[in-house]
Amino acid sequence: MATYADLELVKYLCCCKKKFSVCRLYLCKYCLQLRCTDCTQHEVDTPYCPHCLENMPSGEAKLKKNRCSNCFDCPVCGHTLVTRSTSHTSPSPDDPTKTIAKKMYYMACGFCRWTTRDVGLPDQSVASGSWPILQNPHEQRISSLLENYKIMAQIEKAEHERKKYVSRRSHLYRQDKYGGSAAGLRRKGMSTFSSMSSTESKVPGELEPSVTVDSFEPLPNEYFTEPAALVKTTKLAHRHSVPEFQPTEISKLHPIHKHLLMRKSLRCKECEHNVSKADFNPSSIKFKIQLTAQHHVPEIRILTPSTFTMNKETIVTLTLSNPSVFGMTVSLHPIEDESDTDYCSAKVELPKKELLLAGRDEPSMQMYDDSSQADEFKDDPKVIVFRKGNKIGFVVKVTPVVNEGDVKIQFMMKHEFRNTTAAALQSESKEPEIVWLEHKVYMNLGPIAKKDPNVSQA
Amino acid sequence: MASKKAGGTTNPNLKIAAGAMVCEDCELIGDITIGSRTVIHPKARIVAESGPVVIGEYNIIEELVTITNSSSTESGNGKVLIIGNNNVFEVGANVQAVRVGDHNVIESKAHVGPKVEIGTGCIVGAGCQITMAEQLADYTVIYGGKCERRIQRERPPAQTLQIDFLTKILPNYHYLKKPNTQPASRTAVKK
Ligand SMILES: [Zn+2]
Ligand SMILES: [Zn+2]
Ligand SMILES: [Zn+2]
Ligand SMILES: [Zn+2]
Numbered sequence: 001m002a003t004y005a006d007l008e009l010v011k012y013l014c015c016c017k018k019k020f021s022v023c024r025l026y027l028c029k030y031c032l033q034l035r036c037t038d039c040t041q042h043e044v045d046t047p048y049c050p051h052c053l054e055n056m057p058s059g060e061a062k063l064k065k066n067r068c069s070n071c072f073d074c075p076v077c078g079h080t081l082v083t084r085s086t087s088h089t090s091p092s093p094d095d096p097t098k099t100i101a102k103k104m105y106y107m108a109c110g111f112c113r114w115t116t117r118d119v120g121l122p123d124q125s126v127a128s129g130s131w132p133i134l135q136n137p138h139e140q141r142i143s144s145l146l147e148n149y150k151i152m153a154q155i156e157k158a159e160h161e162r163k164k165y166v167s168r169r170s171h172l173y174r175q176d177k178y179g180g181s182a183a184g185l186r187r188k189g190m191s192t193f194s195s196m197s198s199t200e201s202k203v204p205g206e207l208e209p210s211v212t213v214d215s216f217e218p219l220p221n222e223y224f225t226e227p228a229a230l231v232k233t234t235k236l237a238h239r240h241s242v243p244e245f246q247p248t249e250i251s252k253l254h255p256i257h258k259h260l261l262m263r264k265s266l267r268c269k270e271c272e273h274n275v276s277k278a279d280f281n282p283s284s285i286k287f288k289i290q291l292t293a294q295h296h297v298p299e300i301r302i303l304t305p306s307t308f309t310m311n312k313e314t315i316v317t318l319t320l321s322n323p324s325v326f327g328m329t330v331s332l333h334p335i336e337d338e339s340d341t342d343y344c345s346a347k348v349e350l351p352k353k354e355l356l357l358a359g360r361d362e363p364s365m366q367m368y369d370d371s372s373q374a375d376e377f378k379d380d381p382k383v384i385v386f387r388k389g390n391k392i393g394f395v396v397k398v399t400p401v402v403n404e405g406d407v408k409i410q411f412m413m414k415h416e417f418r419n420t421t422a423a424a425l426q427s428e429s430k431e432p433e434i435v436w437l438e439h440k441v442y443m444n445l446g447p448i449a450k451k452d453p454n455v456s457q458a
Numbered sequence: 459m460a461s462k463k464a465g466g467t468t469n470p471n472l473k474i475a476a477g478a479m480v481c482e483d484c485e486l487i488g489d490i491t492i493g494s495r496t497v498i499h500p501k502a503r504i505v506a507e508s509g510p511v512v513i514g515e516y517n518i519i520e521e522l523v524t525i526t527n528s529s530s531t532e533s534g535n536g537k538v539l540i541i542g543n544n545n546v547f548e549v550g551a552n553v554q555a556v557r558v559g560d561h562n563v564i565e566s567k568a569h570v571g572p573k574v575e576i577g578t579g580c581i582v583g584a585g586c587q588i589t590m591a592e593q594l595a596d597y598t599v600i601y602g603g604k605c606e607r608r609i610q611r612e613r614p615p616a617q618t619l620q621i622d623f624l625t626k627i628l629p630n631y632h633y634l635k636k637p638n639t640q641p642a643s644r645t646a647v648k649k
Contacts, residue, residue: 076608077601077602077606111583111601111602112583112599112601112602112606112608113581113599113601113610113614114599114608114610115610115611115612117611117612118610118611118612120611230607231595231598231607231608231609232609250608250609
């Protein structure tokens, strides 16, 4: 999709005055406005594992450092590891003459062929959940630091609240300052105060300060005398992917717990209605709500590139397609009071009549007969060059007014929109209300042809 | 065109050991020896113009694989290209190596240049190109778009089950070239 829809040649103006291609925009049904990713509130729905597709509550995800406990990535190339089983025969403990076959499991990367056996991890007797977890050597230090920062944050919060309070009623503060009365605190009803007073004494002094390192051991001689064993040494990316261990040798790499992904929903910042919300089940590709502009706003594209010369009228064919299943009327108008001078490098003559578009009807799309459809819509062949299903090709006349650079035009597109929001449905007699929406469209039609200085103009 | 004719059943220098599975629809040009239990899929191409190609046992050579003896620019003057046992050449691999040892996997569309010597247990990943003159260390794995390297601990597993399966299934759908030498006699000569 991104390769052919996201060309950035035709852009629509978002309500925030930024320009985006239509596939990057959303249409809020309630505000009837285009919204870009900056005009929407991004919210985390739930974290989930992209491999086993299991949801994890945010609290648990935080506890597990946003990683799945069952899925692993290859520490060498980052691919997902798969579990392989082998049968392992060992002599039976009861009868040495017999052997028993036991299924053992190991993990392997299908891409770079790394296996857990490569680093000497023993095969496991159960398929998942039993892989050893490496202990972070700095865990204690990190947790004590975290603890300290938590206390600091609490103190700061309390301080902040006290200041707020003091500015309102400064005489109470003075009382507290000297009396330190618990009654005064209680009267204020600030729980943070009481919790603070118990932790306050703990803070300073107890944390061991970090030690500055100012000298390093010189490199061992082998670094200069032995050839570099690049195939056995980890790369920077390998070390960064496990910051707690940063192994220098490939043989010390362990499987990495897979990172969780976030399922995100988008909300209109103005009216707080959702414009995009995924299905609860991570394996579903459907959306509960998906108001991407591509599904509601007719899409304009450039049919073929043209050659432009300054002050010469060129006919450009554009296509317009209707994403809705209902017929749609579209009209194009020049923008009178345009302040954006960047998109003024050509004059454009737009079709004067309204353009009628058939609804989108997937199964019968191929069956349309061009000529009969053109008759049905009484198309002017000078304006509408072809009609196929929900799509038309129409011409605009473009006259560049600059002699170099890109030919850029702009116009206003008005189109019908069937408002199917609950509010709109209730007010009318269950028939969706038809409203007209306006969008500013900006197009880059391509560069002006390079003039050959030796050829005089005909 | 002429080479295509030479690749037909009439190639007098083609030696196929009993037990090998060589599909009729592949191109075998020049002095080629194919060991027992080796499977050569249709549309594979083995060119032994500058020197002979000797392929060992239990190898799988898949569709559109090209193996070329390019040890010399003059026809017939080059050295023998020896391919060991238990190697897998995946679809579309292009191998011109000096020598290929045992238990190697050349993955799909990989390219092994004419001055490369492959030892034992190596894997050349899908689409990886090795063109420099070098001798690959045993158990080298080359993978990814940047042809990164790693040494693995174990060699890739032998494809015995896959060979058994292909031996059963291939004759149902393809004409095969008839073996013309006995593997026993070949080993006797070696001794
Ligand atoms: Zn915006
Ligand atoms: Zn998972
Ligand atoms: Zn890997
Ligand atoms: Zn809204």
